[in-house]
Amino acid sequence: MxxxxxxxxxxxxxxxxxxxxxxxxxxxxxxxxxxxxxxxxxxxxxxxxxxxxxxxxxxxxxxxxxxxxxxxxxxxxxxxxxxxxxxxxxxxxxxxxxxxxxxxxxxxxxxxxxxxxxxxxxxxxxxxxxxxxxxxxxxxxxxxxxxxxxxxxxxxxxxxxxxxxxxxxxxxxxxxxxxxxxxxxxxxxxxxxxxxxxREASAEAKGHAHHHDHDHSDLEPVFELPPEKPYIRRENQGQGYFSCGWIVGEEHKFNFDELFSLFSDLKAERVKAVVNTDKGCFAFNVANRVVSVNQMSLEAMNHELKLSIHN
Structure with missing residues (x-):
């Protein structure tokens, strides 16, 4: 069935x-x-x-x-x-x-x-x-x-x-x-x-092959913060792009205004973050140097705060 x-x-x-x-x-x-x-x-x-x-x-x-x-x-x-x-x-x-x-x-x-x-x-x-x-x-x-x-x-x-x-x-x-x-x-x-x-078509079978040039072999899975470090940093690269991301504990609070200014000034292709600030937990989304902000529930974040930058 x-x-x-x-x-x-x-x-x-x-x-x-x-x-x-x-x-x-x-x-x-x-x-x-x-x-x-x-x-x-x-x-x-x-x-x-x-x-x-x-x-x-x-x-x-x-x-x-x-x-x-x-x-x-x-x-x-x-x-x-x-x-x-x-x-x-x-x-x-x-x-x-x-x-x-x-x-x-x-x-x-x-x-x-x-x-x-x-x-x-x-x-x-x-x-x-x-x-x-x-x-x-x-x-x-x-x-x-x-x-x-x-x-x-x-x-x-x-x-x-x-x-x-x-x-x-x-x-x-x-x-x-x-x-x-x-x-x-x-x-x-x-x-x-x-x-x-x-549409019933064979378009997906045509065109050039799908290639990747990013490598995950030296990266370990991220599950939880090690007790001896306040954050985890991970990088990835491929197709001419570079990504860097961080995970920090919920106990770290950042200054909302300073973060907003920082994200506004970054010349990265893409910035995303879920961060605990002095004004609450917020999701930051940056594209074309335009910063969008939405308030989040900290409980929904599994007690992890995240930032990822693509360039």
Whole structure:
């Protein structure tokens, strides 16, 4: 007997607002349904799972690079753990530096044919990035958009009229045509997008191979703070990017104003943090040097405070 869980991949490059979009979807989910989210991050210190902890979903994190490395073992372990809890829906958020084709291939394999009902893949894009050569020349950026049936232009409130024209021209030129596209702000995705059917095509079997140049061999798993150290520091690198993350104990309180100023001044590609401050526990999210802040419950953080910087 088949018991397939409706499943969506929500992909997109660094800083496009995937986590915010998923949090918004969790707020709109039917109250009687239990959803699960598999979160993958490039950094060795996972932040997105902590940010989603109060969203009312079952969360599983796969930090440390693309989760389809090592023949898909990290991804399969995470999916299996969530499926055992019998969710009504599964959302998968690959890292912003990851490639969705291998994720799609795994989810449509014989291993999951009785358990996963893969719906349309949704890709978020910042329309401003469609005029940025750094993004247009990045294979993962292009392949994320090519693998998706649905394209969402996020952060429209921060875009110029020219950015919007570029987005509309780009969507119009796509072959095969996308089944849905929309410009939104603050990651406000229509809930009904999750039920759109994926296009039956072999696109995931085409294109260049999926390569990685990051190495986890010298990194140890992070489980808890050693008693002799007040923090854990972990690094990762690959695809021209470098990530550094820290985990500190909840007893450490930081000055909120000083942190906000620090994050505003950093020239990193991406900054995420869940930190205990003199004003309470907050999630900091920095993209394009714009700092977003949301207050969190310290109890939901499992008594660990985290910071991750991508550059």
């Amino acid at each position: 088949k018991n397939q869980v409706p499943t969506n991949i929500i992909t997109g490059f660094l800083g496009v607002g995937k986590t915010t979009a998923i949090l918004n979807l969790l707020k709109e989910k039917p109250q009687h349904e239990n959803w699960a989210v598999l979160v993958n991050e490039f950094g060795e210190v996972g932040i997105d799972g902590a940010m989603m902890a109060e969203g009312g979903a079952m969360i599983k994190e796969v930090p440390g690079g693309c989760m389809c490395c090592t023949a898909g073992v990290p991804m399969s372990v995470g999916i299996n753990a969530l499926l055992r809890q019998k969710p009504d829906r599964l959302i998968i958020e690959p890292t912003g530096l990851g490639h969705p084709k291998q994720v799609i291939k795994t989810l449509t394999s014989e291993q999951y044919e009785n358990y996963i009902d893969l719906r349309a893949t949704i890709a978020l894009v910042d329309p401003r990035n469609l005029s940025d050569e750094r993004h247009l020349e990045n294979n993962n950026f292009n392949d994320q958009l090519a693998s998706a049936e649905v394209i969402i232009g996020n952060k429209v409130d921060e875009c110029t009229a020219q950015d919007i024209d570029v987005f509309n021209d780009w969507v119009t030129d796509q072959q095969p045509a996308k089944i849905f596209h929309k410009l939104v702000k603050n990651g406000q995705l229509p809930l009904e997008l999750l039920d759109l059917e994926r």
